Amino acid sequence: MSVSKRVLKTFDATSMVTGNMIGSGIFLLAGYAAAPVPNDVTLILAWIGGGLMALLGAFAIAELSTRFPETGGDFLYLHKVFGPFPAFLYGWMSLVIFETGSIAVLALFSAKYTQQFFPASLGLSEPMLASIIVLGLSGVHCLKVEVGSRFQSVLTVVKILGIFLMVSLLFGGDSAPSVAVVDGHSSNSFVGFSRALTPIFFAYTGWNVAGYIGGEIQNPRKTLPRALIGGTLFTTIIYVIVNLSFLKSVGLAGIQGQDMVPLIALKAVGAEGWTKFLSILIFVSLASSLSITIQTAGARVIQAMGEQGVFFKFTARTHEKFKTPVNAILVQAFWTIVLMFALDIESLVDSATVVMIMFSALSISTLLKVNRSNDGPEIFRIPFFPLVPAVYIISAIFISWGVIQFHLSQDSILPIWGLSFLIFGSIVYFIWKKWMWHE
Secondary structure, eight states: OOGGGOOBOHHHHHHHHHHHHSSSHHHHSHHHHHTTOSSHHHHHHHHHHHHHHHHHHHHHHHHHHHHSOSTTHHHHHHHHHTOHHHHHHHHHHIIIIIHHHHHHHHHHHHHHHHHHHOGGGGGSOHHHHHHHHHHHHHHHHHTTOOOOHHHHHHHHHHHHHHHHHHHHHHHHSOOOOOOOOOTTSOSSHHHHHHHHHHHHHHHHTTGGGHHHHGGGBSSHHHHHHHHHHHHHHHHHHHHHHHHHHHHHHHHHHHHTTOSOHHHHHHHHTTOGGGHHHHHHHHHHHHHHHHHHHHHHSHHHHHHHHHHTTSSOGGGGOOOTTTOOOHHHHHHHHHHHHHHHHHSOHHHHHHHHHHHHHHHHHHHHGGGGTSOOTTOOTTSOOOTTTTHHHHHHHHHHHHHHHHHHHHHHHTTOOHHHHHHHHHHHHHHHHHHHHHHTTTO
8 A cells, every 4th residue: 555646636636526527418418408497497406406416426436435445436336335246237237328328429429520520421320420439449449548647637628718718609699589498398397307417417427536536635535525526516617607608598499409509509699600619629528538438437347347257258358468458348339339329319318327327326325334333534434424325316216217207208118128128137147146157
């Protein structure tokens, strides 16, 4: 245990939290979040609620990361506290829905924005172009081409400056014309609010970076809460300001269900000259988020499952020269492509986020079972225990309930599709346990 590893101070940790959270979601998902809500106030409250939920989750992960400092994240917490079965299901659903689904969403949006400034790509369908992007970036990460932390910091600054430039243009333009709100939101305000939180939660994804930096910061008991509170509050403020600028420029009806909201808003205020710049900014943000997700998300979980013998052992193998989990990355890429051709973006966001939320709630529920009576000074303890994890878990159930209710009202089989994967994963686990674990 080397003390020198704890090199990150409050500013560094806050920058990491903020940089991970402010990715591409705010550019991509504003229209999907606006679609089910009845008015502007509900939309803004939903974005604030998503930030508060992210803050609760970050606090819980902060304690878990100091309590279980080994690598593995949620997979590790579940395995340590609840045993191999929930841990396997987390890894399984990570592979088949939420990590690969997240990659699919980012790749499809990357394809959309690629077509904005590469007209030659219009000859390809969005899933086909997105597949090429996924395979290209997967190949890069098989060769262990890594983006330096300094470049990531610069990219984060560029993204934030670009966001503020966009906001200044939108607030400086004409107000939105009076347009009737699209009658596409849920008749049940609670269902509409919870459904809006689904893409919003996706946009806030990144607060769980605390689980990866907890062992590398100075004085984690003080630095972690400062970084988490500061980073999450800063991100929440930015997200609220951006949505207010969209509402001011085109109104709620102008963004509901739209997937190119920033470009629509700029055109509405007569700032068409900036749309090319914004398209490039969004594409850079997308490429960065997509690259990091491909490198660190599902592939590492698949590799860990193979190493622990709860999945095919070939997924644990690394390349002899590059030391990368090539097989896991390729499995991830293959299934991502399947999802992109099987589901549209909205269904991918719903299915990936709901499963992600429920398993994050399951991971955080491990705090309710661990023995906290013999904690040493190195463990960060969340305030207001057990209220913080309990509120997060209840919020997760509320969001999931809203999405399921919405899809059932639309005669959609998406909830059944997700449940079938969970049941199939359970069957795979017990077959694996009986026939292959004791080879």
